[in-house]
Amino acid sequence: MFIYNPMEAVDMLCGVFPRPVSIPFHLEQHLTARLFAWFEKLLQSSEWKSWQFGEDDGIQRRDPSPAHPTRDPKWLFHFKQHVPDLLETYRVNIRKHFQFLIDCEHALFQIITDAAPYITAMDTILPGFAFLRNFQEGVHTLRLIIDDPPAITGNNVVADTHTDLSFCTYHLWESRPEMLYYDEGSDTWVSAPDQSVDHDHTTFFLGRKAAIMTGGTRVYDSNGNQTLEVNGGILRPLRHMVRERGNVALLTTPRKAIVAFLHVPLVL
Numbered sequence: 185m186f187i188y189n190p191m192e193a194v195d196m197l198c199g200v201f202p203r204p205v206s207i208p209f210h211l212e213q214h215l216t217a218r219l220f221a222w223f224e225k226l227l228q229s230s231e232w233k234s235w236q237f238g239e240d241d242g243i244q245r246r247d248p249s250p251a252h253p254t255r256d257p258k259w260l261f262h263f264k265q266h267v268p269d270l271l272e273t274y275r276v277n278i279r280k281h282f283q284f285l286i287d288c289e290h291a292l293f294q295i296i297t298d299a300a301p302y303i304t305a306m307d308t309i310l311p312g313f314a315f316l317r318n319f320q321e322g323v324h325t326l327r328l329i330i331d332d333p334p335a336i337t338g339n340n341v342v343a344d345t346h347t348d349l350s351f352c353t354y355h356l357w358e359s360r361p362e363m364l365y366y367d368e369g370s371d372t373w374v375s376a377p378d379q380s381v382d383h384d385h386t387t388f389f390l391g392r393k394a395a396i397m398t399g400g401t402r403v404y405d406s407n408g409n410q411t412l413e414v415n416g417g418i419l420r421p422l423r424h425m426v427r428e429r430g431n432v433a434l435l436t437t438p439r440k441a442i443v444a445f446l447h448v449p450l451v452l
Contacts, residue, residue: 185213187206188208190302190304193388194302195309195433197389197390197419198309198310198419199374200232200283200416202389202390202422202423203367203368203370203389203422204365204376204388204389204422204424205211205387205388206259206386206388207388209354209356209386211291211356211357211386212383213285213289213383218283218322218329219284219286219287219442220330220440221440222284223284223330227259227330231257231275231329234274235276237267237274240325241262241264241270243260243261244260244278245258245260246258246259256332256337256339256341256343257331257332257371258331258332260327261327262325262329263285263325263326263328264292264323264324264325265292265324269283269306269339278325281438286348288326289443292326295324295444295446299352299354300319302315303315303316303319303352312435315397315435317352318449318450319446319447321448321449322448322449323447323449325350325445325447327442327443328440328441328442328444329439329441329442329443330438331438331439333436333437333438334435335433335435336434339432340427341350341426341427341428342427342439343425343426344428345423345425346412346424347391347413347420347421347423347424348391348421348446349392349393350392350445351390351446351448351449352368352369353391353422353443353444354388354444355379355387355441355443356379356444357380357385357441357442358426358441359439359441360429361380362377362426363375363379363424363426364424364427365389365422365423365424365425366422366423373425388423389421390419390420390421391422392414392416392421393447393448394413395416395419395421396414396426398417399415399417399418400415401414401415404416411450443444
């Protein structure tokens with residue numbers, strides 16, 4: 185069920201238990217297809233290596249490692265508003281990829297514009313935190329995901345249980361309905377709204393920055409390393425996972441997904 189009223193949606197987000205809400209958002213199907221066509225074309229060439237910038241911009245390859253043994257293997261493309269400038273700085277010829285960058289910019293702008301009324305509603309429900317002002321200063325990310333096929337990895341866990349670093353997240357589309365979230369009220373894992381069929385809604389939920397902004401404190405392990413946990417905070421991040429529901433051996437195609445991480449200028 186879509187929640188059309190921003191105040192009603194945010195009232196649910198700010199409830200006792202963290203939960204997602206399904207809100208209207210139209211992501212053109214042809215745009216989704218075009219974004220992945222360009223991304224896959226880049227990966228099939230040697231050009232993708234010139235689209236790598238540090239650890240959180242451009243094209244990323246994530247694989248299991250000694251530090252992250254349970255990490256799921258995947259390809260990511262992180263588009264932020266400064267990525268075209270980075271490409272020019274690194275002397276990448278972006279003319280033949282101009283439409284791809286325009287499509288990414290269009291999608292991210294549409295998401296940021298759509299989110300503003302919900303952030304404004306948060307200022308109404310919880311005044312004093314300047315959510316909208318901070319949101320307008322944040323560096324937001326559009327993420328394209330191509331997970332390795334389960335038939336190759338032999339693993340049905342696409343993303344283990346976690347909370348997002350973001351202030352809030354738009355889970356826009358996935359090619360197979362696999363996202364689950366933890367419902368603290370019933371102590372069960374619940375299927376998120378199916379976003380593998382249409383492009384007319386998004387699953388909207390809060391991340392760790394929302395908890396930190398509203399009084400939460402970071403948790404550190406015995407070695408002094410920051411973990412994915414946050415203690416306290418008026419707003420709480422949604423714990424969720426992505427898990428394949430079919431027969432792993434028969435899932436020979438990659439899962440694809442589009443997510444937007446919306447931020448505030450808070451360094452964690």
